[in-house]
Every structure is written in C-alpha cells, then in structure tokens.
Amino acid sequence: MLLEPALSNASEQPGDSLVIQSNATTLHRTVRPVGVYMMRGLALHEGRLLTLDAVRGYLVAIAPDSDSTTILNSKHTEQFLDGSGLAIAGDTLWFTRENRVYRCPLTDLSGDTLTPDEFATLPYPADGVAVYGSAVYVTCQKAGAILIYDAETQREITRFAAPGVGIENLTFRGEELWLCDRLERTVYCMDRATGELRFSLLTPFDSPSGLAFYPDPATGDEVLYVVYSFEEAYIRDDPNNPELPYELTFRDRTFLHPLYFRYDPQQHYTLSNGFLVEMIYAEEISPLDAVQLNSLEWRIALPAETARQRLRQVEPIGIPFTEELQDGQRVAVFKFDQLRPHESHIFGWKALLEVRGIKYQFTYDDVEKIPPLSLEFQSRYLVDDDDLAMDTPAIRAAARESIGTETNLLRKILKIRNYVYDRLSYSIKPHIDTPDVALERGTGSCGEYVGILLALARLNGIACRTVGRYKCPPYADRQRYPLEPEFNHVWIEFYIPGFGWLPMESNVDDVVDGGPYPTRFFMGLPWFHAEMAKGISFENIKTPTSDVDVSIGDLAINHVRFTILEELPPL
Known part of the structure; x- marks a missing residue:
C-alpha cells in the first residue's frame, strides 16, 4: 500500500520510503x-x-x-x-x-x-x-x-x-x-x-x-x-x-x-504514543518442601528489542547474572553452587523499557504472492512441540473447519482466530489443558487460547510461536507509582514469509459473544505489553545431572512490578 505525499508533515529521506507522522x-x-x-x-x-x-x-x-x-x-x-x-x-x-x-x-x-x-x-x-x-x-x-x-x-x-x-x-x-x-x-x-x-x-x-x-x-x-x-x-x-x-x-x-504517531509504509507499521517503563522481575526462594539442588542454573528471559520496544538498560537484583543468547534472545543466567533446604534468596533483574503502541498495515492483497515457508521454519514452527494435541481427531477436524476453502494467509489466520473466539470463553484455571480438552470444554485461559491457536494455525501451514510474558497495568496517567499485574500473559506471533513475525493477541479481543470481534490487537500491540521469550521458555531451571524434580512454582514466589516513569516525546 503506497501513500501519496498528501500530508504537510510527511518527510522523505534519500533512499527511504515516505514516512507520515504527527508534526x-x-x-x-x-x-x-x-x-x-x-x-x-x-x-x-x-x-x-x-x-x-x-x-x-x-x-x-x-x-x-x-x-x-x-x-x-x-x-x-x-x-x-x-x-x-x-x-x-x-x-x-x-x-x-x-x-x-x-x-x-x-x-x-x-x-x-x-x-x-x-x-x-x-x-x-x-x-x-x-x-x-x-x-x-x-x-x-x-x-x-x-x-x-x-x-x-x-x-x-x-x-x-x-x-x-x-x-x-x-x-x-x-x-x-x-x-x-x-x-x-x-x-x-x-x-x-x-x-x-x-x-x-x-x-x-x-x-x-x-x-x-x-x-x-x-x-x-x-x-x-x-x-x-x-x-x-x-x-x-x-x-x-x-x-x-x-x-x-x-x-x-x-x-x-x-x-502522536509515525507511519512507515515500507515497514508496514504505525507507531503511536510511548512510555518509559521500569520493569522488575524477581524470584523469592520459598520452597514448599525441603529440597537441595547442586550446581543450579536458573534462566530468566530478558525483555526483547523489537520495532515497538527498546531495552535501555538492565541490571541485576539480589545477585549478579551472566547473559547468554538463545535463538538470538537475551537470557539472564543465575548460578547457585548449592541451594540448601530452606535457604532464602531474592534475585532477578530490573529493566528500563521504551514501549509504544504498534499496528501493522497489511492487506489481503499484500500476502497473495508471498514466497513459500522455508524448510527450516516448517521443521521448527509447524510441529507439535508443546503438547498441542495436533494428532487428535478433534483438533484436526477443527483445523479443517476453521478455514474452510480459504488460501490467503491473512484471511486464514483471522478465520482461525474468530473460530476459536466463537467456541471459547475466557476463564482462569490453575493449570493448562491440551487444546483438545480446552476446545471441548468451551472455556480457557490465555495459555489455552494460545495452545488452540498454535495447533490450528500450524496444521494449516502457518508458522507461529508463543510470545509473552507480562502486561503493565494500563494506567498511563499513573506515573512514578508502582503497579503490580495480577497475572502473566501470553499471545502469539505468526509469520509472513518475505516480511517477518506479526503479533496477534490470544483472548483479549474475544469481547462480544458471537462477534463481530475487534481487530485492534490483530497485527497490533498496545504500549503496555512487555515482550520477551519469543518462542523460547521464559524461565527454567536445570542442574548438570538434570535431576531437578521440583517445579519453579513449588520452589519460589515471583514478584513483578512496573513503574511508568514518563511519556516519551513524539517520534
């Protein structure tokens, strides 16, 4: 989609596409x-x-x-x-x-x-x-x-x-x-x-x-x-x-x-108002049962660098960490030589984030002649790698029913989303069931919405992955006051060959029984999403002998806090 230079605040640099923005x-x-x-x-x-x-x-x-x-x-x-x-x-x-x-x-x-x-x-x-x-x-x-x-x-x-x-x-x-x-x-x-x-x-x-x-x-x-x-x-x-x-x-x-806004047609997205946000993620070791772990490595993903999110700085809380890259994403690694029964620690990271709203601008015509999905992406993002029940009759039937005869990638993923919204209502559960169970039950948490969306999209040849992990409480005018989210959150990204990954909310747009459903967060994210752990585990623990028989939830209590420091100046 090309734009004529109609706005007085449009500016063009040599070699760049026309950019339209608030003046x-x-x-x-x-x-x-x-x-x-x-x-x-x-x-x-x-x-x-x-x-x-x-x-x-x-x-x-x-x-x-x-x-x-x-x-x-x-x-x-x-x-x-x-x-x-x-x-x-x-x-x-x-x-x-x-x-x-x-x-x-x-x-x-x-x-x-x-x-x-x-x-x-x-x-x-x-x-x-x-x-x-x-x-x-x-x-x-x-x-x-x-x-x-x-x-x-x-x-x-x-x-x-x-x-x-x-x-x-x-x-x-x-x-x-x-x-x-x-x-x-x-x-x-x-x-x-x-x-x-x-x-x-x-x-x-x-x-x-x-x-x-x-x-x-x-x-x-x-x-x-x-x-x-x-x-x-x-x-x-x-x-x-x-x-x-x-x-x-x-x-x-x-x-x-x-x-405020900035639209770049070459990159196919519009950025809007942004905020400088301090985010803290910390774990408090507080095991339910006495446990001893030797040479423990505790990994927590760090916020990502994206088109709408910039990581200004990050620093440790409690104890220092080293960094490693996993699929190109930064992960903090905390090491404990020995974690004894009833030993207490608080550790994690504090990050300073610039976050903005983003809305991608793709039409159905834009994706009609995209290249085929690479073999590498097929092997990574079209498979059942997270208990997605993709081989069950119920999920395979749902995958066929959700798209009908549609072949356009954007129409397919939107039809899949609406199909899931028609059949699921949001509810909080203490654990996540597999997609076939959640679809049969008719209710699900954001994680269960994600599981069904992943399964149906992958069975229909659309590469997609899980993204999360938290949302800042969306009160942009409550600045310099600590805000604590009550839940974590996950959503998905789907892949357009020849361009890249686009966001799609899991359950948030499922607000009207039977539709029509808003598309505000289809190919878009508001400023209050904190992006990390794209297709990788947000947090995990391991020892050299892999003898960990306790979950993170049984071992520690997490503390998540956001502080909105100020609104960012116009781009």
Whole structure:
C-alpha cells in the first residue's frame, strides 16, 4: 500500500520510503476540563476545542493550555442530553442524538429559544458526524457504515464500510477522513473520497470518543487531540455504614490527550504514543518442601528489542547474572553452587523499557504472492512441540473447519482466530489443558487460547510461536507509582514469509459473544505489553545431572512490578 505525499508533515529521506507522522515536536499536556462527566465528539472553532457532555447536555469550549471550561448552551442543555457526535462547519453546529442528526446556527445558542433543525433520521443510532463542503458524514455502528448525505437535499449519496466494529466519531484533515473507534481503541486515517484505509494506529487509553486537530498557538504544532470517556471502578469510603465502611462503585473519567504517531509504509507499521517503563522481575526462594539442588542454573528471559520496544538498560537484583543468547534472545543466567533446604534468596533483574503502541498495515492483497515457508521454519514452527494435541481427531477436524476453502494467509489466520473466539470463553484455571480438552470444554485461559491457536494455525501451514510474558497495568496517567499485574500473559506471533513475525493477541479481543470481534490487537500491540521469550521458555531451571524434580512454582514466589516513569516525546 503506497501513500501519496498528501500530508504537510510527511518527510522523505534519500533512499527511504515516505514516512507520515504527527508534526508535534514536543509533549503536550493532558487536558482535564472542569465539571464535565462524559465527553462525546470534538470540534475546533475559533482556536478553541468544543465538545459535548452527554451526561449534562453541556456544549463546552475548552482551553487546552489551562483546562478552562465554558458552557456555550447554558439555556439549552436539554436538547444536547445524550449527544454523541459533534461538528462545526462555518457558523453551523452539527450534532447527533439517538437516531437523528441535527444542525443549528451557533449564534442561536445564546438566545432564549433553540430549535435544532432535524437533518436526517436513521433506522439505528447515529454516532458521529463531520461535514466536508456540502457532504455530511455520519457514522452508524449498527449499520456498520459511514453514511454520506448531501447537505442541500438531505438525501444519502453513498456509504463506506466502517473500518472498525465499535461506536465511531470522525473529523477531517484536508482530504483525509479520520475516525476513532471506542471498542477498537484505534484511530483510522482514510481517503475522504473513496473510503480507502490509509493506515491506523492504537490509542494509549481505552474508549476514544472524539478527535480533532488543534493548531497550538504556543508551539506552532498541529496536535491531534483525542477524547477519552469511560467508567472506572474504585473503592469508596462510606462513613454512614460502620459495618461496611468501604464499597465498590464506579465514576466517570473523561479527558483529552494528544495522540502522536509515525507511519512507515515500507515497514508496514504505525507507531503511536510511548512510555518509559521500569520493569522488575524477581524470584523469592520459598520452597514448599525441603529440597537441595547442586550446581543450579536458573534462566530468566530478558525483555526483547523489537520495532515497538527498546531495552535501555538492565541490571541485576539480589545477585549478579551472566547473559547468554538463545535463538538470538537475551537470557539472564543465575548460578547457585548449592541451594540448601530452606535457604532464602531474592534475585532477578530490573529493566528500563521504551514501549509504544504498534499496528501493522497489511492487506489481503499484500500476502497473495508471498514466497513459500522455508524448510527450516516448517521443521521448527509447524510441529507439535508443546503438547498441542495436533494428532487428535478433534483438533484436526477443527483445523479443517476453521478455514474452510480459504488460501490467503491473512484471511486464514483471522478465520482461525474468530473460530476459536466463537467456541471459547475466557476463564482462569490453575493449570493448562491440551487444546483438545480446552476446545471441548468451551472455556480457557490465555495459555489455552494460545495452545488452540498454535495447533490450528500450524496444521494449516502457518508458522507461529508463543510470545509473552507480562502486561503493565494500563494506567498511563499513573506515573512514578508502582503497579503490580495480577497475572502473566501470553499471545502469539505468526509469520509472513518475505516480511517477518506479526503479533496477534490470544483472548483479549474475544469481547462480544458471537462477534463481530475487534481487530485492534490483530497485527497490533498496545504500549503496555512487555515482550520477551519469543518462542523460547521464559524461565527454567536445570542442574548438570538434570535431576531437578521440583517445579519453579513449588520452589519460589515471583514478584513483578512496573513503574511508568514518563511519556516519551513524539517520534
């Protein structure tokens, strides 16, 4: 997929492909408006950002440099309650509410009466709205489309397929149509005239519900601001209930945050906001039973260097380690001459990571003429090397059923993913069963999702491998505070011959019973994944005589901690 040099912030170096990126040069602050609860839609008017508060019905103007908030429709809030989309075209305000699209002159907002003109009525809820000349673009999740109307005749002209499966809001930038999808946590850049997807990128926070390009008068940057609105659970202090003084409840969270990106079509991916994260992985020797081990070597994989992750530095915790390479990946080796019964140690590593969101941009046509998989990769990545039950009738039948007659690699792996999602629901288990057992049961942990995905993909000729191992708790605004994940996590990578490995989440996108399933983490990873142990064991122990008859879980307690230090500057 090639891009025309249409963006003002596109730059080209000799010998390189065209790179399209945000032209913000400095970090911009998070904007937290005062007194709003659930912002929907975002528009630019006279140097200010305008948004709707769906809970209060406020149309507010926001100053990004100060959080100053002004209600523009103080006499007419009822007309905007539960509003979803917002646009400004000239002196006309456009908004959506329920299944209707409305418009009214901005000057009428200060009057004593306001009667918005009903522009269009949809059979389903109208989500977002944006105006380009005489064309009015309306997103509708239920229709799975972007509907385009003529502003004069109020008739539908045409429609484009929606790029995602969630509720979408939209805006324009020149000839580009930009959309954000709440469920996909993705922003899409599309051609305004054809609806062709140019590229997409992941947002650093969940539930994006509006976007607009803002020319910052202080820096000269054009900042892409995205609105985020969601509910979060928290523990509330209830002084009126002495028996149960604390209760679980929910509160609204809504704010604007700049979205930075860099799209490289030659490398087929887009990078988005990144963070500097400190990660600690340590083991505390605390055996369940008395055990003595001689000449013990304890191996723990180190974070990997990838397109979205950079290992700035790593240092030992407790005791020093040496390093070795395993399949090109760095592994820390801790050595104990003798580990006596009830002997105590804490050891591990502390790493400083730069992590970003990544979204790969491959089309079905891109993989139609790929070279065949090499014999080496066939022997390594098409075999049952981890109790995948690939020789059982149930898994072989599932492998055939999952793809039908499909031959395209991308379509095959996506159909396999959706097949597994249709038949499995997520649940935590104390141990991992083989794919045939998990598929028959109909529930599984992330490891069991991975096992089934590996088995079905490999039986269909797609090289794939397990990747993990942890996710930073995804609270990008909770910086310099220790965060501890409750579980480990694994996902897979599949291989496109002629290009390389692409990520695919195991179970995280299985969020809608029966689909349609989001593809946010199909060929994409958010910033909070810590990549290590690609196709190798994350952690293992051994002695020269291989007489280890105790598991790591019976021998030690692991401690995992993340600290988000700061947001990285734009690329």
